[in-house]
Amino acid sequence: MENDSTFVAPEGVYSVTEEYKPAPSLIHPITPSNPVHPTRLSHITVRFPLHKPAGAAPGFAQLLAKKPSPADREKDAVSHTSSDTPDEEPAESVAEPSLFGGRKGLKAPPRPKHNIRTTSSTFIARLQSAEGLAKTLAGKHGDTTFLFYNSAKSLIWVDVGSGSGSGAGAKEPLARLTFTAFPTCHDVHPATGSPERLDVIIGFATGDLLWFCPLSSRYARLNKAGCVSASPVTAVRWVPSSASLFLAAHADGSVLIYDTEREDAPFAPPEPPAHWNPLETIHVSAPPFPQTKAPAKNPVSHWRVTRGTKAVVDMVFSPDAGHLALISEDGCLRVVDALSGALVDCFASYFGALGCLAWSPDGRFILTGGQDDLLTLFAPWEARVVARAQGHSSFVVGAAFDPQRCDGRTYRFGSVGDDGKLILWDFSSGALHRPKSHTAHSHGSQSAAAHRFSVASTASLRGLPPPAWSSLGEKDGREGGRFHPAPGRNEVAVVQPVLVKNTGAELATGIAFLPRALLTAGKTGLVKMWVRPLAIRAKRGSVHS
Template identity: 40%
Template sequence: MFVLPPPPPRYTVPVAYAAGASNGMAVPVVETNNIISHPEGGCSLQAGEGTYLLRDDLHLATPPPHPSEAPVMNPNPLATVPAPPTSGVKLSLVSIGSRLKTPTPSVDGTGAASLFGDGNPALAAPPVKEGLKRRKPKNNIIKSSSSFVSRVITHETATKRLNDRNPDGLFAFANINRAFQWLDLSAKQKEEPVTKILFTKAHMISHDINELTKSASHIDVVMGSSAGDIIWYEPMSQKYARINKNGVVNNSPVTHIKWIPGSENLFMAAHANGQLVVYDKEKEDALFTPELGSPSAETMKSSSGRQPLQILKSVNSRNQKTNPVALWKLANQKITQFAFSPDRRHLAVVLEDGSLRVMDYLKEEVLDIFRSYYGGLICVCWSPDGKYIVTGGQDDLVTIWSLPERKIVARCQGHNSWVSAVAFDPWRCDDRTYRFGSVGDDCRLLLWDFSVGMLHRPRVHQANARQRTSMIVSNTQHLNRHRADSGGNRTRSDSQETADTYNSYDPTVRHPVEPRARTALLPPIMSKVVGEDPICWLGFQEDSIMTSSLEGISQPEISS
């Protein structure tokens, strides 16, 4: 008789910080300092533009659990108890100068899209008394007495470092468990954080920087936590504000957060209960109840199979004194990520139920629902021209979708585990050819090049595929005609429609899963294991590629 031992544990609970045991008690490892190394002759990546060599490998210090957390003495790796939500190291990059200005290819469209909420006078921004001076949060995070913030550590020469640095240098904001670090990647001692914030129990899962409001004296950062609380943080002044405090609007974890393009105050947060919530950083919170005319709880349960979007509060509502500005429910499953299109009109949302939902978020409509080959979808991004959407998920595939044609373009096979992040390289995309990368739990970085002309479907089912495509196009044209005919009569202002009105018209096209035999298959141009830990973030620079794993950051740089 053979006994199969359980696999070694991969802890996502506080005991993960324990290196061993003494008298039956876990001994925590307290890492106080980041560690940087510069490997020579290590990981090299071959691509058409040259060879990428690993320049920096930065290991972020893992914070110990807060003393108020009860240690788990005998963790069972096979236990089915849900672990607290967490994420690996994610980065938000910003340059005050011109370094991060990326190429801007032409975007299809008749003109610039209006801003979110422009038609609602209740959302008109009040005049700023300080002139051009940006509003900052009210509370000092260093002197904070809040139980949410445990400790703040600032560099002893932080002011001098900020005054002497190159304005074109790169700032990075990084999360690791309950710690949030502000790093200067252009400094000689880039491993020394300018500021390090330790939260009491909450883990910061996602964060974003407002590119519109950044300046030499101001950076707006929002971060969403595993507790559901959101922090608006201004690092230059060390001021902060707490939004959705104690989950007053939504008490589920924030899985993804982004500033709404073109807005100084509004940002969008995805929550683990399937809701998208728009907040205003300067508004107070209030206990949220669905507005009059929105579907009731019973209506949502009965119509969840038909209605892809329940508007619990519309952006056109006149009740805009408190947060939320808008609140939409997409599903009962977790929203894993979303991305705004370059034309500032469309929103691509991926969910744990395996769906990709393309929204016209200005009109609060879901236009298309696509499905993964199997399993949930984890990550999503747009091509720089807004024509294509790329997703990755639990089916180990990267998938390319066409927005104009409203169909799948190709599946990209090369990963051996879940795909955790995808991103386009805007410096190597043009009107005909696209470059994007993907990373996953298999510790691999893959690069992909594609153009429409190089994609070919399998010959066996070309006739059937051609017929299927024409049917989808015909349905799409009919949908567009119906939308044009009825667009003038459809209004959602004041959120005063009845529940029946919400179900009277559904503009969504639900696309079936395309069989693999009818879908083009794209191989990677480069595949490389770049570490020992699962990779969870990917970003492109003009001369380098940055990745982050569960414990740190690496930056291969191109060398000719």
């Protein structure tokens, strides 16, 4: 029953129903002097009004080149902010206190100022929009999932799951934005997304950052020409509780915090002291406070995470946005207090650098994959490794949890690797295998206790307490330092795959789960949507990502 467009998981058959292929002219030739940047996926589900009231202005007045009437403007102010009314109160979802002491919720969320269609910037090469885009967007209703992905020098925006007919087929994107530099990462703000705005931040190999709203075709450029940091951007994340703050990780081992409302200024971070140990602390610095009435400048803060040239590879916020997980080329997973920048814990990989990262929907586990061909599950607030997943035969480059199949007892996650495999895993007490050569007395009481807990306690995962780290990264009574070496293979329980699918010649670089589908991204920019089995869709189709 399986073929290139289907696979059979325990819950049923997944089938490719949509494909997104880059134009042949955009496929980036891979040479030693011209490296490829992995395709990354960012997605958001936006709820459009089910019915438009008679006489109401379209939600995309600017795109339709129609100026809203005063009555319509007043109606729009009740539910969504608009660039035509800069002093409106923000929506409730973005008026929460900022983690970093930024916006106080007194003004509407900021918007980028420059029109990308009329810009004279040489950094932006071209914007191509689908024919009738304004009409397509104005006709949306209900939940719509938008996907952004990078391919060569382009960022591509597509509408996921709106295709008609049966069988797999290629779809045209809503828009394609092409640059003169390579985009390396991107993130869409989960809190500010609405039918009237989408905030996307894009990082580049040149160090540049671009804040872009595809609905209004407006943008703002930060760290222009590397004026703050010339190091390539490796990951970007919006701060969930702020409308204007975001984090950018760099290849030089640093993380910078930016505010979209601030101008950039040259910044030379102080060097860490000679005795600084990156396995025990994060070196946090910030520009000097400006003189009275002088506007503050970017960056808001600078974190030195690793020593030397070990890049920060990726980062992700915990579901409660209180902590940040970071992975790096030095082979470490770091859990950081997001408010203070204090290091809570640092975990070593079994071998080599880490390449991908995910946090479980309930915040209990962190999943990593890397050059040891393994996926590792951490229980961070207990400072231990719970299990390792064995099944890949090369570097693991992408991993994600499936929120639709995580219930507090069983956790579904997926991964892709340089071995051309797409693997699904179910983590629960029944899925764990005790290491064959391990005994209770072989490595001392601490290792034995950790192993017994990793096997036995998963039967009662629902009863575990929620994360309870202190805001200052204190150890809450735990013994030892913040650095935790990797336990041996014989000390950790093992998770076996429930599905192994060969992705073929197109090596996958990314994976993401949507309420009704699974997405995979390939090195040349080919993105596939694997629709879930019908029974799962009918049962859980109303859950939002």
